[in-house]
Amino acid sequence: MPSEASLADICQYLKDIRDGEAAEDFAKAIEAANKLIRRFPQETLAYKSKLVLLIRLNQWEDALSMINKCPGKKLGDCHFEKAYVLYRLGKLDESLTALEPLPKDDVRVKELKAQIFYKQDKFKESCDILQWMVKNHTDESDEERLANFQAVQKMIEAEKKQAEASSSEMDVDSGEKMLTRKEEKYLKKREARNANPKKEGEITKLKRRQRKRKILPKNYDPNVPPDPERWLPKHERTAYRKKNKKTRDREIGRGTQGSASANPNV
Secondary structure, three states: OOOHHHHHHHHHHHHHHHHHHHOOOHHHHHHHHHHHHHHOOOOHHHHHHHHHHHHHOOOHHHHHHHHHHOOHHHHOOOHHHHHHHHHHOOOHHHHHHHHOOOOOOOHHHHHHHHHHHHHOOOHHHHHHHHHHHHHHOOOOOHHHHHHHHHHHHHHHHHHHHHHHHHHHHHHHHHHHOOOOHHHHHHHHHHHHHHHOOOOOOOOOOOOOOOOOOOOOOOOOOOOOOOOOOOOOOHHHOOOOOOOOHHHHHHOOOOOOOOOOOOOOOO
16 A cells, blocks of 8 residues: 555646646646656556547547557556547558447437548448437537538438449440441441551552443444533424424315315315
């Protein structure tokens, strides 16, 4: 059992730790905790105080090293502190494992799990926890908790929109892949041409274009030049001769049918 002088020294060290925490002079508080640990290594409160101070100073590696090196009897139950340090170091799976021994209905555990799930892009799980917290728990962190809940909801909505946009892009891509027969034929020719490139100095023969056979009129003689007036109307050509009116009248009444006799005596 420590003497009265020793108890006075312990109380003074603890007072220095509390004063440093109150003034947010964490370096001074850690120095007091180190002195207490060196003089009285059996004092478990000094170890736990130093661990909390390292966490408040964001010295995550030092805090994790202290948790792993110190015996459990000196630190006591520090599963939550270890899980929180692992979370801040980005070791999310290990942080969830460290939370398993703790009660699931613990508010600290629920809130830390919500943060871990958010970091893992498991927005649905994080949203469910935060929604329960907003409805069933209240403390000085209500505003921050509500802001986190709204942020997770926005991420879920963004995921839905992104999924819809990606599905529409897939539909467009599948539509573009439906090629016509001509396009497929062209692509095959291009692939064959790329597979057999032209050698240096080789001249590619141009494919002769097939001309359509001309249809000529009957009795066509290539040696006789065509009539230059063939495109003019018939009555405008120089060889055209108009029939005489007298000749046309003289021919009226000729023939056997319905003809009158030339002899008046008949």
